[in-house]
Amino acid sequence: MSLETLDSGQEHIASAISDEVVIELSKVNKWYGEFHVLKDIDLTVYKGERIVICGPSGSGKSTLIRCINRLEEHQQGDILVNGVTMDTNLKNIDAIRRDVGMVFQSFNLFPHLTVLENCTLAPIWVRNTPKAEADRLAMQLLERVKIPEQAAKYPGQLSGGQQQRVAIARSLAMNPNIMLFDEPTSALDPEMISEVLDVMVGLAESGMTMLVVTHEMGFAKRVADRVIFMDQGEIVEQNTPGEFFNNPKSDRTKLFLSQILAH
Amino acid sequence: MSLETLDSGQEHIASAISDEVVIELSKVNKWYGEFHVLKDIDLTVYKGERIVICGPSGSGKSTLIRCINRLEEHQQGDILVNGVTMDTNLKNIDAIRRDVGMVFQSFNLFPHLTVLENCTLAPIWVRNTPKAEADRLAMQLLERVKIPEQAAKYPGQLSGGQQQRVAIARSLAMNPNIMLFDEPTSALDPEMISEVLDVMVGLAESGMTMLVVTHEMGFAKRVADRVIFMDQGEIVEQNTPGEFFNNPKSDRTKLFLSQILAH
Amino acid sequence: MAVLEKGSPRRQSRSIIEWLNDERVRSVLYQAIVAIAVIAVARYLFVNTSENLQARGMSSGFDFLSGTAGFSIAWTVLPYEAGDSYFRVYLVGIVNTLIVSLVAIVFATLLGFIMGIMRLSKNWLISKIAAWYVEILRNTPLLLQILFWFLAVFSLLPPPRGSFGLLDMFFLNNRGFYMPAPVPGAGFDYTMIAILLAIAATYAVAVWAKKRQMATGQQFHTFWVGLGILFGLPILVFLATGSPLSFDFAALKGFNFQGGVSVPPAFCALLLALMIYHSAFMAEAVRAGILSVSHGQTEAAYSLGLRPGMTLRLVIIPQAMRAVVPPMISNWMNVVKNSSLAIAIGYPDLVAVYMQTSLNQSGHAIEIVAMVMLFYMSVSLTISMALNYYNKLVQLKER
Amino acid sequence: QQSTLDIVKSRGHLRCQLGTPAPGWYMLSDSGQWSGFDYENCRAVSAAIFGDPDKIEVQSVTSAVRFTAMANGESDMLSRTTTWTLFRDTQLGLDFTTVDFYDGQGFMVLKDAGVNSALELKGATVCVATGTTTELNLADYSRTNGLDIKPVVFEDSNVRDNTFFTGGCDAITNDKSSLASTRAKAPDTTIFKILPETISKEPLGPVVRQNDSQWKDLVMWSLFAMIAAEEYGVSSANIDKVIAETTNPEIKRMFGVEGDLNKGLGVDPKWAYNIIKMVGNYGENYEEFMGEKTVMNIPRDGSPNALWTKGGLLYSPPFR
């Protein structure tokens, strides 16, 4: 988790935050059985904003972003995504999921489909894109993540870094306006981490709204508009990276930062 | 693969090579089906000599040392180990294996036996050593590889570096006069590599005849009496480490060295 | 240890001990011993058998196959009369075995899928019911289950006079299940042609729909349209040509229903028992297969916006099949083998008519048992060949 | 080759093959005891050889394997409802001894089916047991009379009978004696009718292995002894008295009081005495297992199973 992971320069990438709200969580509560995992979460994300979420293991980071595309169901409070309320209405859920892409720690590529088919599956079946069109788009995206030559291979034949890049391309193929990342680099070997972070930096440069759960503090410093620190199901502190790293407010944050930067 | 891996000083360890031949390969040829994997290999190893074998992947390094204790059968040429001819005679094979220890890349410890039992199995069943005696010897060896306190654990409970050290102790328990190492550190995390190399250096200091397949060039420089470079089933070049690294003869060797030291 | 000269002790004459220590010699020796032992045992058995046959005045050879069997068989698919030969009995038995096994395989597979999916249902009650279904069926002997279906269900159906009837066309009673038999009239050929055309057309529509989707992205309700064509076209032609098909309805005459097509209760009971027993095993295969696809796959599909149905069809099932099919196919094999228990309730399968009745009548034990084994082995070989082929087909590409 | 008698003697007991339990013929009680009409034959032979009717190891096997179990020497004799046919006598390595029960195959139907003759069974479904001559007879009968009968074949007689009771067959066919036992199992025994036709001859009797005539003689004459005893009025109850009082030289020869008829058989002179004393004569056995007081309830008078003196077919050659 060294700050040197990104070899290119360290200056912060300019952001283009509009004042359009794309995600709004208010008083969101969630329980697993008796266990209170999200406590009164309030969070507003503006269009084009890039948010990094960090916090100790088990603090509810994954749960939080998984609530945003309804991989988990929250029990209290409201979640609005792109103005659509997250409730039990299947139409709403579909609409939200179409606009929100997600990248998982363990890639979750479909092993029975080629890389290209992985990227065209959703456009063809959800967006009714013609195949030729979908293929073209997918190839563009694969070029963007720098692996166009792997299009015909199966996921099992790729290295971890390549697989994660395919996963990003696959999400982008649905042309989402929000991307969620859940520890996208933590299953990777050190050499491969930078490959994937490079792609994510590129994405940030293009103005995508991003929520990233990660412990890559170099990435956070360089890309994030806001860093959110969670513990025990709460948002303890949120701030710009500069303030967050240099001037943390809460004692909990300080403790966490001292641990994570000790490596 | 950096030369800094060994923290202790870099001066070459004095060797005590006698002129007694312990391994002699002459015109050894081997095929896998149609594929000619070893081509006319000639190699003489003297008692106490320490040889490092390197070369690109698939060049036949593993195959070569596996022929020396008959894990693979060669088809042409003669192999003599400690004066015993390697042929189809089971007695000879047994005799050779008793004198030759081997350490594998993936440790291959026996997961159903404790560390101590791993080390005493062969002495008890092959050398008919009494159990008490075997236990005593094994504990000595575990001390030598610096993990006597792990004797009662199962391999699954140890880290990779510890496991590899157990594997070395296990081989030594048969009191071999030749040790073969097949990439003993390449399955290890960087921090653990030096643990294992330290043990191997210690072994070298004690005068053991060693054949080591490795890409740890620091180790080669410090320990080897001779470095052998293989490619496409042939021995391309062999020389003292000084000459080999500073003054390689063959183009192929030069290319290889440039790649491996580029990291 | 002296310095050795190259290749010194290689070619010296070797003692017997040394010779015996040679890996290759030993290998040949072991194999020779085994081969000799096997041959000796085979010869011993053969000699004994021929002596025994002679001593007991029993004949051997396959001549009996052309002899008259003399007994009749309750229900056959192939035409058969008591005057037919033993060889005919063999064939009749094979066909009877295959018919009941095939039908059982089809239904057991369907039911297995339903039960396997039920067991994974989020509804606690449903998944528990499925779990107990599997446990109860897997843990009681099939033989008992066959007897149960036969005695406690099919034997308790009403007699022909009180049959359960449906539309006066289908009847179920303790003599079996009766259906109308179609009797094609003049001009029915056209309907047949229409059926073939409809199949071709459905296929064409499917291909076209796929193409269109690929080209324009539009999805098409192939299934419903196909269904329409498949049934609509033949019915139209059928009506247009003046309905040239009559049915031979089963009707109560004398003791029983006459006419129509019928299957005996033993068939129904055996079918049901095999189907239900094996569906339990198949349910397990299905469950394991689906569970073998990690939950991450579902989540990934959902987060791409795929709906549950599509996720199942495009992502989960293709991957699950890889794990489901091999145990499923060996289960099919077991259905065929277990159909031999038909003997307990009098369904005339191969073992019942051939290994039981024919063997009893003719006394040709060796020939008959060998022929029966031959049949089962060919089935098994065919199935395992199919399995290997499938495994090759679906192997995941790895690095 | 050793004779069976020697083997049996040296073994110390008789291996007698019965069928799986069937009422009247061979029945197993909950305490594990065998009894039955056919079982008495075994007891008779045992009594003749050992002077003890219970030195028997019962082998009870399904009909499918009965002949192999005989032919391979597993059983010494087979005493189960086995019909004597030319094929079986000549091609299975077996010898039939004599007939102890004249049976014939018949049909049984429900009374309210309104059937009075087997010839009315056109198109009927008929329950039958597997692997027996019954199956062949039915096929023959159906073919000869153009009845187009559908047989439903069962391995297990309970299953078969139950199928018939619940209406799974229009009729059941079997040896008439067994029809009686089937009827006895029904919840209501009064609703059945046995049709008058007898479609086959079913002579039943013990079977031994071929080519051992001494053994065959012993088994056969043990049976004859029981038949003859009845003919002479000798029963287990009165045998001692009869022997003491009789003047009939045949009886004296038979029971070993005079002569040495036992010599050829290779058994004790009192062999026949033991049989009658310990097992009883034919009539006694019939009464006990087949008679009107039993579940079988098969009347003897006027049937072929009456003594020849009473118009039946049971006839023993002379003991001379």
Place this chain on the structure above:
Amino acid sequence: MAETTQDDVVFRPKPSLPPPPNTVGVVGWLRKNLFGGPFDSLLTIVGVSLIAYVAYSLYQYGIANAVWEADTYRECLDVTKGNGACWAGVSTWMNGYMYGRYPDVEQWRVNLAGVVLAVWLAPFWFPKIKAKILVGMSAVLTFPFLAAHLFLGGEAGLFLQVMVAVAMTLFATVWLNVGASYLGYPSLRVALLRLSGFENKGDHLHKYVLLGAFGVGFVIAFAYQSTWELAAVPTQNWGGLFLTLVISGIGISSALPSGIILALGRRSKMPVIRVFCTAFIELFRSVPLITILFMAVTMMPLFLPVEINPDKLVLVIVAVCIFAAAYMAEIVRGGLQAINKGQYEAAQAMGLNYWKMMTLIIMPQALKVMIPNIVGNFIGLLKDTTLVSIIGLYDILLMAKASGQDGKWLGMHTEPFLFTAAVFFVVCFCMSKYSQHLERTIGGGYGRR
């Protein structure tokens, strides 16, 4: 930046609140598991009615209308009119269903053998006991002889007597070992040495002490067993559940060694051996057990010389063993395939020969992987042994049939079948649960971190 300063906001986690009431507790559970949606609710209602109907019918037949005491089946019928069960017959015949025709006065021998086996294997479940493999091996290898002698009775040959004595000695050894462990000795071996005072004398003397102790035990056992006078009970009289367990027990325990040999043969590098083993396995796996049984009873006698007429039970057991071995071979092969090649190579490189490698390294690992499958196989075999009733062996199923032919209970067949089914279900279900438990506990491996 790590040090905490005065003006820090101190983080106090918000208290965890209880979840909203409609998501937990009974209501939450019902909502989540039974009435998750309209379709789910419908399924639940259908399911409940189905269960209710089945339960009601079973209750009516099995309890409400059932007759528990009667002397004949006809008495039952008079009461039930066929609408209820006649458990009276089943209870009268219970002894028969359990032991077949095994004489009543001798049945203690069967029970004794069962108890001995249970006690023998009990240390398996004692956490303190080491060398569980040895406990299992000693039971599998020698218990059959003890059991055979107990079951058969009569004159035992010298070999059988010796084996019986060995079995008894080993049994005692197992339990003395348990005793020694709980008295605080590391093992029986050490206990013996300590008690005899030989512990500190030369190592080479130890084995004489141990052998001596075993010898004394053996002599005592031999002397004791030669005083037994057990009446002979021929196999024809064996039956019921007892016979079922004998057949499947022998089948499974012999299947393991022969399955291992076949599997090794099938993986052998020697073509002749490989071909024979493969052919054997495939032949017997591809045909139904019933045909093998038929073959055993109809054809084996033809294959053997006239003088040998093997017991029918022996033939059947041989057939079952062959069948089970073929299946077991495939399980073993699966287990062997799960062991990676490195283990073989490491063993060879250490100089172990083929058999030592197999017994010390490969098999212990493979067996562990195989246990759940072995239990599964045992369940299958146990169920399949019902087929021996078709060829006339008086197992529990044929006894059930026979009880319906008994003069008194003529016509009773449903009840015995139901009873048999229940017995099988209970036995198989327990084993299947046990194997699932094993699968869960074993799977992980050896003390993973």
